[in-house]
Amino acid sequence: MLGKFHQRKNSFVVRVSMDWNRLSREVLESPSLETHKRNIFLNKQKGKEAEVRQVLLVWEVEEVCGEMSAELKQGVKAMCFNMEDLLITGPLKDMNFTVPEEGGVRILYQFTSEPPAVSFRMSGEKDGIIHIVPNTGILYLNGSLDWETKPLHRLQVESLDVNGNVVKGPYAVTIYVEDINDNPPKFDQVSYTGVVRQNSRPGKPFMYVHATDRDNPATPHAQLTYSILHHFPNPYSEMLFQIDSATGAISPSRTGSYYLDPQKQDNFTLVVSVKDMAGMSTNAFSSSVDVIIIVKESLWKTPPTIHIQENSTEVHPVSISQVQSNEPDVIYGIFEKEKLPRLPFSISQDGVIYVTEPLDREEKDTYTFFVVTTDTHGELVDKPLQIHVIVEDINDNPPVCQQAVTVIEVQENEIGGSNIGTLIATDMDKENTLNSRLRFKIQSQIPEVPASNLFYIQQDTGILQLTGRSLNKFYASNYTLKVLVSDGAFHTICDVEVHVIDINDQIPIFEKSVYDNVTIAENVAVGTVILEIQAKDGDEPDTGSSLIIYQVKEGDPNNTFIIDTDAETNRGFVKINKALDFETMPVYTLVINATNPEPLVPGVQYNASSLTWFRVFVTDVDEPPVFLKPVYKEEVSEDIAVNTLVMTVDAYDPEGDSVRYSLEGDVNKWLRINSTTGQVYTASRLDREQTEMYTVQVVASEINNTGQKSRTSLILHLSDVNDNLPHLAMDSLAFFCYPVHGGEKTLIQATDADEQWFYSKFTFSLADEMNTRNNWEISKVNATHAYLSPKHHNFEEKVYKVPIILNDNGKPPLENKVYLKVSICTCSSEKSCFIEVEREHSWPTAGQAIGILVGVLLIIGAIVGGVFLHMKYKEKNEKSHHKDAKDSAELNRLT
Template identity: 75%
Template sequence: FVWGGSRHLLCCLPPTPSLSFSQATWLNLEGLSVSGPLKDMDFFVQEGGGPRILHQFTLEPPAVSFRTSGEKDGIIDIEAKSGILYINGSLDWETKQVHKLQVESVNGSGSTVDGPYTVTIHVEDINDNPPEFNQTKYSGVVRQNSRPGKPFMYVYATDRDDPSTLHAQLSYSILHHFPKYFEEMLFQIDNVTGAISPTKTGSYYLDPLKQDTFTLVVSVKDMGGTTTNAFANSVDVVITVMESLWKAPSTIYIKENSTEVHPVNITKVQSNEPGVIYDIFEKEKLPRLPFSISKDGDVYVTQPLDREEKDTYTFFVVSKDSTGELVEKPLQIQVIVEDINDNPPVCQQDLTVLEVQENEQGGSNIGTVLATDMDQENTPNSRLRYHIQSQEPENPSKNLFYIQQDTGTLQLAGRSLSKRESAKYNLKVLVTDQQFQTICDVEIHVIDINDQIPIFEKSDYGSVTLAENTPIGTVILEIQATDRDEPATGSSLIIYQMKEGDPNNTFIIETDAETNRGFVKINKALDFETMPEYNLVINATNPEPLVSGVEYNSSSLAAFNVLVTNVDEPPVFQKPVFKTEVSEDIPVNTLVMTVEAYDPEGDSVRYSLEGDARKWLKIDSATGQVYTASLLDRETEEVYSIEVVATEQKNAAQKSKAFLVLHLSDVNDNHPQIATDNPTFFCYPVSGGERTLIQAIDADEQFFYSRFTFSLANEMNARNNWEISKYNATHAYLSPKHANFEEKVYDVPIILNDNGKPPLENKVNLKVSICKCSSENSCFIEIDRQHSRPSVGLAIGILLAVLIVIGKRILAGVFWHMKQKEKKGKSQPKDAKDNAELNRLT
């Protein structure tokens, strides 16, 4: 035997006497598994493939041959003498998956020597069957606006191969889509289940009016559709698009106050999908929504509606699946409550009171009786008609009044009324709609005509003397006029006014409506200097116009004289605050402003200053002209505020004050300096590449120092040892140019320019320490441990070291913040490497 592989060996057996030449040849073509004694065995054999040898059992005396029994199916056997177990044909997994045989060895007389043993042949499936659809053609129906991804039909295919293998694992897909007038597919198929559903595009665009039939060519492949040698099949699927069932009904009209037994069905909705759950929700929050919906989509009104309470309802119907997810878009339901005539007219007033003058002519409008009806406007249900039902008293005759039936306007029917005949009439007005009626009460007062003028009790009230500081609101005179018209009417009420002598409305007159007494009051402050005397003429009138032929005369006029006495008043400034802006560099004795005040009595005014703490200003006591008394300095105080005092020359006790505010504008008068908040040092020995930030400052406004220029003084040692490079507008880097520095303090001469107008330049000697550094990158100070107490210099050094450490950390935080801001605004400077280096430098 020649062995090959781990499972089979090739056989090169010569022909035996018990085998024919063709059998021997066949046996030579197949491989043998390991030979061995008789025992239970299992074989795994792929279906198909033709004849083959499975195994050779070896004989053990006294056995001389083998025999088999069981499920041989005419193709499985054993060569009795050699013990070769073989298959003389092809196995078929679809016909039989397992064959069980019994093999035993026998002696020369045919008696069993060993066995029987069970030989089990497991047939392994190969992919030799294509998938097949269970229908030759499929038909399905989909509703427009159906939910995307919700299946409306299935296709189903089977494969006779082993379902536990890829051979029978099927994958569905859509090969063709007819017609296809969108780039995106209108339908999709689940590649595992064969479920066909609309895509999002299909859910939106499917419309039976545009295209009611589609044909899909659906393909199914075995091997999960993952290999090129898979078997495939296809089928046509014809899909009919039908109109959506999910539609909002037309506006629903419900008559109010229905007497039907509720709930009453008013409409029905139907989802495109079966088994959905219907629900309603309101557009506006109501105490209770009088509508409900059944599980079948029937919408009910649950109680009678009242149009006067609410005339329209808007709510939404939704359909949900079992998980609570919306199946379709909500439908809006509109309900309009129709009016019925269920409201009687209502008088707007319990009693309508009207007035009519006794001289009114026939046909004159007296007033309007107002009634309302809560039924729907501009319909017969709310149309009102008016009719006078009765008149009390009927004196001097009936039917003195007429009412317009559609407007409720009351008019005199004919002649004028006379108060002597009756001062009051009571009418009952009948107001009706098509079904109801209401009585409105009307009371008509006949009022006296204004044929009497007011007459003053005296024509001249003399004079009164008042100090000019008499408070506003003071009553200075009481006046009285009488009117013989009917009391408590517009004809007898008196209105007093200043007819002459008061052009500025300095006085007002208030009237007591019950007594017609007038009270003259001060309305505006008196001023002796402006108006020392008032010659007033007061007139008395009625709010109602006089009847024709009657006019006001001198009896309705009264004279009154007011004398104003002078009171000494303090000076008055032209304004409470005097402000101006000057440059801080103006010379001494420069005029900055002029303040002005006057004395009401005409006295001369003297000026002085109070609160001039810096002695910057002086004032001409006679003219109010304010000058600079010394040089100004914006950096000391930018807004300078003091008080100006105006005093009467004859009476120093009479004085007034006003504020003087001086805004100082900046000039470039401060030289730039180096900020010395923290010491500048480099660690000894200098290794090269170090640098430190230095900052320029200037006391002037930012306008003048927004950009500083840094440079080294033109000195040999300075330029040989140091270099300066720009960092930003206010900072620069100082770097040593070599490493050969001693451990000491160096003076580095730096020229600063503030670029102001004009620019100022300053030479500054910056002290830079080259020192041994501690682990915190600060100068290290050695302590003389031989002495129990440090010297004063050493104590100062220790303190300096501590302050350096603290200052270094604070400054590091400041520069880190500056660094972050600069990163946001622009790119990093070329010589700034990273944050670690910046921390080291600071």
């Protein structure tokens, strides 16, 4: 049937072509077939040909396809109707075509023949779909091409003459099949299963899913993207797993790396989707698959604390622990937590940890370091594990004596059983263990007199004690002990020296029971030695039993005296400790005792032999008066009345003489003092603005010996009252350029000598006189300044006196009316006055200047002549002038 169809179809195409040629011979004979076809379609006058062609096409389709299925009929009909769109024709040559797959029946091209060629022949990869009409050269498809079946078809076309001989060709015709998205992606497995370890690194893939798409991989049709549709169960707000959209790699998310725990949930199901068109199109195909994930316990765990015995004799390195990563093919390494000269540990690429050398607990008893895993790029794979190593102690250190020789002093009368000292030894092995437990034993005693066992040592504490026999310097003053110290494995000998010291059984005895009296002036300097004393002690020299301490036992209630001791000679030096005062204490009777720092032995006591005494007579020295205060201060108001009592100064004479008072340095003559009572009064009005802190000297002198005097300062702090009127500052000078144009203003400043409350503050106003307020106006700038401005233009060129009222902020406030001179004057180009307007201040005219000059010359001549005559007269009458003077003082005043 298909062969019959092709046969009849070819006949149909030929007849259609012949009818078409008959009906449009003028078009076919035209040199440009394509142009005339376009004209036919555009020219409504030639619609008849189109009708005829339509009738012929319908008839031929019914005739050829009468016995074919409806689908084939429709395809042929479509092919025939497409002939009216056949606009691409040309001579036989190499051609390339691109045809979308699933395009159905269609015409591709029409090759034109050149005589003697009358037909065409095609060979090659036709696959029963690609055909050429021999008589017309029409290249067409009678079905759809499939890119997935064959993406490229290579053909050869040649033209033939009437005898079937090749005229031209063969020429290559290549048809490229263009892919369309007609295949959904498919996973390569029905379901997937993967295993993930607890605490796996986030983002590190532990499995992959993979899908394929039959469409052209060079187009988006086969570009796949993966995503997780569902996550069962999903106990957290964030997914525990993530997928790489491009590769399908599944890894723990950051949340999953932290929360995955097989004890809580040991499996999950993910629904993974894959889409083509890179997932960017709503018309993309998609597929999904179940991924079952099993959670297993992490292999990467911190091992228990490692215990290593020190000084091991094994051959090193020695394996001490092992770690294992969750991921294969990692690189193990060690990271130091402490910076040590060397780290005696290493790790193999199997995760085995080694100690590389024997350890010494006494050098370092613990080690801490980290084990890490990295990939080939040096990136961390697992979280670092912290490794703890404890070095266990063995008894490998002998006892050590704390001192080369332990020296102990014992008094000769010490009773038996007394603790006389402790021998201290140490052991570097671990404390509070048997390895560091020490035991003591006396091995020898030299000399062995009066017995060989005078001493006993507690075996666990090293405390030395005396046995029942008491020591006596008569037998020996020094003993040497050899003490054996043992820790169970090692032994050490420690040396102990016991010095028998004399007991304090002798009291100090003064060489004199009474010393001669000492007479000193009351003004003797503190620290002066007034007497040397001496006592003797029969105990052993250079010990606490023989050193003498001197003290004033009686007669010195105020500690006016002190006694120093020379440790080598035991000589005492009595010194002045505080200033003497004849008027307070003219005589001291001092009782001195002598003692030892070491206590006396029982049965021995200090007695009168350890006492001495002497008298100190203090002689009087005339001293100047003494003020009761170092300085006198008083605050007074500056407006107090004259003769007001300000203060009273008080001084006394140590010898009881009467005192007179006077003032020095009262430059302002503001004060006077009662010479007898010391009362100070004001002698004139005070003025704070002149001096705020007024200081004078008060002199107190003895009446009977005026050379004995003392001085102190009297300071008056004057508090302010508002007693000064405000006034204009010196720089408040004003002028305006003539003529006045308006808008001018000048700055004026007020000041006040008084102390202002917090800050200076003045108010400015104009007095209501001389038509002032009609001519001028004043405006405040700040607390101390204001602007003065003219109010109109009609001012003459002269000086105006503007009355201004100033008020201060005193309590009470004061008011002052001042007159400000304001010059209205012709100004220079620099805007400054150069002519004084007022006559009394102007320069003289030329005539006035000549008159003044002549007058001055006449006066000078008269003065010179008068001086000459006076000298002559004085020479004649010199004696008479001296007689007229009453005395030499008046003569000096006159001359």
